[in-house]
Amino acid sequence: MGADHLSGAAMLRIDGLRKAFGEKTVLDGLAFEVASGEVVSLLGANGSGKSTSLRCVVGLERPDGGTITVDGVTAKPGEAMPTVAMVFQKIHLVPRRSVLDNVCAGALGRLGLSRSWSVLAFPREVQAEAMACLDRVGLADRAREKAGRLSGGQQQRVAVARALCQRATVLLADEPVSALDPAASEQVMNLLRSLADDDGLAVAAVLHQPNLARRFSDRILGLAGGRLVFDSRSAEVTDETVASLYRPALEALEAAESAESAESAEMREYA
Numbered sequence: 001m002g003a004d005h006l007s008g009a010a011m012l013r014i015d016g017l018r019k020a021f022g023e024k025t026v027l028d029g030l031a032f033e034v035a036s037g038e039v040v041s042l043l044g045a046n047g048s049g050k051s052t053s054l055r056c057v058v059g060l061e062r063p064d065g066g067t068i069t070v071d072g073v074t075a076k077p078g079e080a081m082p083t084v085a086m087v088f089q090k091i092h093l094v095p096r097r098s099v100l101d102n103v104c105a106g107a108l109g110r111l112g113l114s115r116s117w118s119v120l121a122f123p124r125e126v127q128a129e130a131m132a133c134l135d136r137v138g139l140a141d142r143a144r145e146k147a148g149r150l151s152g153g154q155q156q157r158v159a160v161a162r163a164l165c166q167r168a169t170v171l172l173a174d175e176p177v178s179a180l181d182p183a184a185s186e187q188v189m190n191l192l193r194s195l196a197d198d199d200g201l202a203v204a205a206v207l208h209q210p211n212l213a214r215r216f217s218d219r220i221l222g223l224a225g226g227r228l229v230f231d232s233r234s235a236e237v238t239d240e241t242v243a244s245l246y247r248p249a250l251e252a253l254e255a256a257e258s259a260e261s262a263e264s265a266e267m268r269e270y271a
């Protein structure tokens with residue numbers, strides 16, 4: 001898998017990315033690369049900046065500083081790059097439209113029709129391309145059904161097909177399997193892996209399942225406080241390294257719980 005690709009030029013390069021919400025610094029000079037054909041996982045405690053980093057890359061947040069370069073082209077601040085697509089834990093499909101229409105929507109940017117697809121019949125060639133994308137994710141036979149009728153795992157694969165119809169070269173995934181059962185998770189992770197291996201996409205996925213990260217990605221990035229704390233080949237990431245990412249959050253929780261129980265002990269004494 002990815003080892004061959006690691007020497008290749010980065011398809012996605014993030015450098016010195018900074019983002020604050022009010023006084024709170026959320027990304028503090030984040031830098032990493034993803035090569036074509038590579039799957040990279042982002043691990044980190046809640047609030048460590050994983051989603052914000054991907055949202056900056058896809059243009060949903062405007063970074064305060066740093067650069068985002070896709071296939072050698074550096075984005076203007078806050079600019080959405082047409083070849084970067086993202087899938088989310090909460091799958092954003094239009095449930096009453098057909099599966100095929102939802103995939104066709106990936107082509108809207110290219111067609112210059114960003115908001116007007118509610119009344120749109122997509123051109124034949126777009127439909128043909130969308131069919132091929134659906135076939136790629138194993139759902140061509142469901143094209144005519146309403147998207148809302150599919151299972152969560154199938155809907156996530158439709159969202160991936162929409163990204164393919166966008167002709168994405170970089171696929172970002174924010175907790176793509178957090179709402180899926182183990183079998184569907186496995187299917188979606190296999191799909192992401194094969195999009196890197198067979199189609200040369202650069203894939204970056206936020207996961208809360210270290211074991212899936214190890215099994216399916218070439219490298220694992222550890223985030224804490226909006227900074228990279230490690231960037232290692234998956235095989236080299238130990239349980240201890242992973243545990244250290246979540247320890248501060250656990251310690252904070254334990255501290256809060258023991259403060260709470262001390263407080264309730266005090267309350268009992270007063271009573």
Ligand SMILES: Nc1ncnc2c1ncn2[C@@H]1O[C@H](COP(=O)(O)OP(=O)(O)OP(=O)(O)O)[C@@H](O)[C@H]1O
Nearest residue numbers: 021022024026044045046047048049050051052053
């Ligand atoms: N739009 C916003 N306005 C204000 N604060 C925000 C906003 N978006 C994110 N944050 C804050 O930025 C920090 C990082 O959030 P982010 O969603 O990137 O974390 P995360 O690593 O994805 O966490 P999780 O594992 O819970 O999804 C958090 O403290 C969050 O509250």
Ligand SMILES: [Mg+2]
Nearest residue numbers: 050051052174
């Ligand atoms: Mg998040």
